[in-house]
Amino acid sequence: MxxxxxxxxxxxxxxxxxxxxxxxxxxxxxxxxxxxxxxxxxxxxxxxxxxxxxAQPDESLLTDLDVPTSELGRALVFRVLMRRERGVQEPWAMIPFAIQDAPDPDAARAEIRERYLAAVARAMGDTSPDRRAAATVIALMTGFGETLRTLGLFDHWGFDELVAHFGPIIQAQIDAAPPPPGNPLSLNA
CATH class of the missing domain: 1.10.10.60 (Homeodomain-like)
Known part of the structure; x- marks a missing residue:
């Protein structure tokens, strides 16, 4: 507490x-x-x-999402934009700094990578051994969060326009996750 x-x-x-x-x-x-x-x-x-x-960002930005997997991409982008509008620190943008500035960058990288990979893979149902789709979502969200924070490339875009544009890009990677083993959609079934 x-x-x-x-x-x-x-x-x-x-x-x-x-x-x-x-x-x-x-x-x-x-x-x-x-x-x-x-x-x-x-x-x-x-x-x-x-x-x-x-003080480091954690994967809790995923654990309280209560949306179907088919809407996860838009929900992730929406949350980044809400944090920007409220002037709240962006956890996705802080990941590189948390690693680079840590007293032990190698340990921080391993710990943050595993926490985020596990949380993103769980949220999107990526059960593949290398969690490649989850890793791609992390890379995209980190880049999106940092781009909004530092470059201002999308300052002239509207909130809904950004969700409509970037949500499907993130969602495409979520949808690319292989289905869990035993799932009727699995190629191995």
């Missing part, structure tokens, strides 16, 4: 780590941004490394 202080610290940490990276932010910076003492930050998180790990 988290406290209001815990949530405030995480919110500040996510924003500051996202803007400046791991090395560009101190515990004091986060504490000042959160309006909390650095001692409380350390008491709750124990180290800058543990705070960084706690």
């Amino acid at each position: 988290s406290s209001p202080s815990h949530d405030t610290i995480l919110q500040s940490a996510r924003r500051l780590f996202g803007e400046r990276g791991y090395r560009g932010v101190t515990v004091r910076d986060i504490a000042a941004d959160a309006g909390i003492s650095a001692a409380l930050v350390m008491k709750l998180f124990r180290s800058k490394e543990k705070l960084f790990a706690a």
Whole structure:
């Protein structure tokens, strides 16, 4: 269970780590941004490394989606756009920074890759050993999230226009996932 202080610290940490990276932010910076003492930050998180790990994007952006698989592409794009409209940090865009700026980038890459692959594969029903379709969806969503955040290539597009254009692109990869073994649509059946 988290406290209001815990949530405030995480919110500040996510924003500051996202803007400046791991090395560009101190515990004091986060504490000042959160309006909390650095001692409380350390008491709750124990180290800058543990705070960084706690502040990283997670796969929960998929676990609470309650849409049929046939609508997952549009739902994912819709959520990115809603976060942009609300000025909320974009988890898809933060994945590269979370890895690059981690104290141990190789460990962070392996851990984040597995978490996201497992969650995306589960959400879209990709049971293939290499989860290739899930990996493609992650790449597309990461690129889409980062492009919206940094390049502004689609600033002149309307919300519905972006959902209508990019939703089917993501959905095509979701639909490309091989059916689960034993499924009547499986080529191996």
